[in-house]
Amino acid sequence: MSTPKAIRGTQDIFGAEAEAFAHVVETFERVRKLYRFRRIEMPVFEKTEVFSRSIGETTDVVSKEMYTFDDRGGESLTLRPEFTAGIARAYLTNGWQQHAPLKVATHGPLFRYERPQKGRYRQFHQLDAEIIGAAEPQADVELLVLADQLLKELGIADGVTLMLNTLGDGASREAWRLALIDYFRAVQGELSEDSQERLERNPLRILDSKDPRDKAFVADAPKIDDFLSGEARDFFGAVTSGLDAAGVAWTRAPSLVRGLDYYRHTAFEFVTDRLGAQGTVLGGGRYDGLMESLGGPPTPAVGWAAGIERLAMLVGDIEPKLLDVIMAVEDDSLIGLGLQAQAILRKSGFSAEMIFSGSPRKRFDKATKINARVLVSILTTNDGPTIRSQSANVSEVSLQVETLLKTILA
RNA sequence: GCGAUCGUAGCUCAGUUGGUUAGAGCGCCGGUUUGUGGUACCGGAGGUCGUGGGUUCGAGACCCAUCGAUCGCCCCA
Numbered sequence: 001m002s003t004p005k006a007i008r009g010t011q012d013i014f015g016a017e018a019e020a021f022a023h024v025v026e027t028f029e030r031v032r033k034l035y036r037f038r039r040i041e042m043p044v045f046e047k048t049e050v051f052s053r054s055i056g057e058t059t060d061v062v063s064k065e066m067y068t069f070d071d072r073g074g075e076s077l078t079l080r081p082e083f084t085a086g087i088a089r090a091y092l093t094n095g096w097q098q099h100a101p102l103k104v105a106t107h108g109p110l111f112r113y114e115r116p117q118k119g120r121y122r123q124f125h126q127l128d129a130e131i132i133g134a135a136e137p138q139a140d141v142e143l144l145v146l147a148d149q150l151l152k153e154l155g156i157a158d159g160v161t162l163m164l165n166t167l168g169d170g171a172s173r174e175a176w177r178l179a180l181i182d183y184f185r186a187v188q189g190e191l192s193e194d195s196q197e198r199l200e201r202n203p204l205r206i207l208d209s210k211d212p213r214d215k216a217f218v219a220d221a222p223k224i225d226d227f228l229s230g231e232a233r234d235f236f237g238a239v240t241s242g243l244d245a246a247g248v249a250w251t252r253a254p255s256l257v258r259g260l261d262y263y264r265h266t267a268f269e270f271v272t273d274r275l276g277a278q279g280t281v282l283g284g285g286r287y288d289g290l291m292e293s294l295g296g297p298p299t300p301a302v303g304w305a306a307g308i309e310r311l312a313m314l315v316g317d318i319e320p321k322l323l324d325v326i327m328a329v330e331d332d333s334l335i336g337l338g339l340q341a342q343a344i345l346r347k348s349g350f351s352a353e354m355i356f357s358g359s360p361r362k363r364f365d366k367a368t369k370i371n372a373r374v375l376v377s378i379l380t381t382n383d384g385p386t387i388r389s390q391s392a393n394v395s396e397v398s399l400q401v402e403t404l405l406k407t408i409l410a
Numbered sequence: 411g412c413g414a415u416c417g418u419a420g421c422u423c424a425g426u427u428g429g430u431u432a433g434a435g436c437g438c439c440g441g442u443u444u445g446u447g448g449u450a451c452c453g454g455a456g457g458u459c460g461u462g463g464g465u466u467c468g469a470g471a472c473c474c475a476u477c478g479a480u481c482g483c484c485c486c487a
Contacts, residue, residue: 065485110487114484114485115412118482119487120485124487127487194483210484277484283487309487358439358440359441367446388446
């Protein structure tokens, strides 16, 4: 009988990596509460149109990366490739408008059919924070300050830079897009094959091409700043001055664009060079047009998502807290005594583990190999059942543990 | 979807130009020793060499396909 293999691009996370993963999530939960973002839980799948209508039919995510299937009733469903669309749908279908402006946060698995590589998986995990129903630039600022504090508390802010741009309002963005098409079409033959194709589908994407043939032209390409309406310029100015006031460092990235169609105004990425090709660790922006694409009223909103795996890689190994007590039961007739001691210790708030299998003579040796504050052996001596404990360093914990253990045989 | 590198024991790996019964360390199990903060020695279990074809007298090694991993492209968090 052969054992079924895990699905390509999925991960079974264990040990130090799992601890780092949990640390990222726990830190996010702690920080998000400081900013009063409310926790929400979302379904992992939605009707396919939730994503296709909001993210954009022509995007790579929708056109070739979604896990889409018909359920038994013949309805087309899709495993969520991102959080934002589902949250927008929930906002509309649950009447969450009554809570606007609504600050929400969640985290969990997402699914995209991509070629796995470093920091990229088919089932991956993100943190997500959104503010829905707030048109003010202060909402953008709050979200970015939250992101900045999260990275700082994870201890990885030093290697990560906030790249910031504005895409302008709908009209600004469209005028810029047309100017880019004009500009690049003139040199179309000299662009990379990928960019020649992008020219039709998503010309903004040419701006962050890595191909040197494209980079030569990107430098002199039309700048969004020349197409911004006065209102859009003021909005971006308010975001940047807000960040300055809050002490968040940022770098203007005039060619930073977003891959999804719904973004307007503020667009940002926190990037690092420590993760190879997958350098974006947290990204997002304002998506004022999204609610309308789902049939809702015009609703301003901003949000971001962060890759938990990528953050965990930057955080590095997190060692679990040192074990308080390791016990070796060196006599099978005393296992009950060991269980009693273990229960008392754990109920008193100390972590404890017990070795009671294998050769009785080797149990103590095994116990010594496990790093713990207190080493306890339970054995039979001339005085009968005996509990001995010792610790490398006398500490509050070791004293309390010894006191507890003394009560057992007393 | 495209390219490159790689798949040998639970883990890390060795295995010569193709040549007997595929090895080591760690880990695991047992024994002896030691006798209380990581002792030493002896023994044991564990492998259809990712999978399927092919070449050959003979394949872990060579060829093809396939699955998977890794790193890029692309995409994105």
